Amino acid sequence: MVLTEKQKELIEQxxxxxxxxxxxxxECRVWGLFLVADKVELTFDEIRETLNLSKSGTSNALHTLQMTNHIEYITKxxxxxxxxxxxxxNWTQMTQENFAKFDDLNVILKEILKTRSPKTEAFNKDLKKVTEFLDFIYKEITVAIQKWEKRK
Amino acid sequence: MVLTEKQKELIEQxxxxxxxxxxxxxECRVWGLFLVADKVELTFDEIRETLNLSKSGTSNALHTLQMTNHIEYITKxxxxxxxxxxxxxNWTQMTQENFAKFDDLNVILKEILKTRSPKTEAFNKDLKKVTEFLDFIYKEITVAIQKWEKRK
DNA sequence: TTGTTAGTTCAGCAAATAGTGAACCAAATT
DNA sequence: AATTTGGTTCACTATTTGCTGAACTAACAA
Incomplete structure (x- = not known):
């Protein structure tokens, strides 16, 4: 498979x-190739040749991209x-996973807040506000994604 | 400055x-230290000693944490x-920056969409949907953050 | 003017990560 | 049975990253 300069450039970006x-x-390049390629279905060797990767490199990239639900394969x-x-x-799921980060962070921040010295009152209050903000944002995003899924 | 086991554990988490x-x-540990410490203001050497870091390690961590707006310093x-x-x-800003990622991604996806072969119609349609979703989410987040800032 | 304090910068090392090539395996083909 | 095809696994190498220690600077102090 031959790529145009523009396609190569987009893969790199x-x-x-x-x-x-x-x-x-x-892994980025393999994923990118799927996005810019003129065909939707690509074989192992097409990917390997087009990106000048080794067999193992190709195999591993494809494996983790499957593990992270970015790609799949069919057989004929x-x-x-x-x-x-x-x-x-998979993009709504991907987005939601990205927010899990904030949620995980929030768990730790709440834990920190619990164990903090009561002497630093202003700081503690600020930290509390942060956890409330993260709670708020998490809910808003969840609602937003639901809204999107309904309106489809 | 002496940390309790719990504080150390929270820094590591x-x-x-x-x-x-x-x-x-x-960098994570320095940032974490600020969150769990019994004092709000910490000096260079307190940080260095408490975390067993080298001078340069401390200096660089503090520098980048300032560049990313996570910390600041005052003088007396x-x-x-x-x-x-x-x-x-800084947390609302931080959150917004995290979404910038999606926005940057969206710019590239739209560019990809423009240059794609018209032959893969179903794929292109799906990709279009993804960009619309990212547009949607970005707007929702922006609105949510504004909502939060007003209600404070 | 020599020394001290508060930090920065930079060369180099150690650890972690990414990717290669060769050996390997399992299924199909000759 | 031997060979080819389609891919995986693993030992090693190359690159990148994170951190240290030593040299350095800038400001002030003795």
Missing amino acids: FGVLNEKYGLPPA LGDRKRYFRCRMS | FGVLNEKYGLPPA LGDRKRYFRCRMS
Whole structure:
């Protein structure tokens, strides 16, 4: 599979952004390839060749992308190859997982608040406010996502 | 400054969570220290000693925590030391920045959509839906944060 | 002017992470 | 039975990151 310069550029942009949030480069590129490719279904070797990756690199990237629900594969009768594709229905779930972060943080902040010295009253009050804010935001997001899912 | 076991534990928990999202360990611990400490204002050497960090490690962690608006310092007349403290007013901004991620992603996705082959109609439609969802969520969050700021 | 305090900067090391290539396995093909 | 296909696993290497210690600066003090 041959990519245009524009496609390559977009894969790299998508990659750099996701690397910033902890995804390994190869994984970013594989994911990006699914987004820009002219075909929806890609085979192992197409991915490997197009991105100049090693077999193991390709295998591992595909594996973790499946674990994180970003891609899946289908098979075809009488064909031993796997046809990988991007799971586009997964973005609301992805977004929600991103918020889980705030929730986890909030659990720890509440725990910290409980054990803090009562001497630092102003600080404690601020920290309390933060936990309330995080509670608030979490609820708002949850409601927003529900709203979206209903209006579809 | 001597920390209780509970305080140490909370710093580590806070650290592990934030490391998961890309903060370096030392930086996490410094930030965590501000959250659990019995005092609000901490000096360079207090931080260094309490966390067993090197001078440079302490200096760099404090620097980046300032760059990311998590902490600030004040000075006192006739005293050359800096008194560092956590910026508690910063959490709404922090939250908003976290969403900037989605917005950046959305910019790239829209760009990808523009350049995609018209042959993959179903995929393109799904991708369009994703960008609409991200637009929607971004707006909802912005409104929610405004709502919070008004009701304070 | 020499020393001390409060921090910064930078070279280099140690640990962690990402990716390669070779060996391997399981299913299908000759 | 031997070979090919489609992929996985694992030992090692290369790169990146995080941190240290030593040298340095800037301000003030003796």
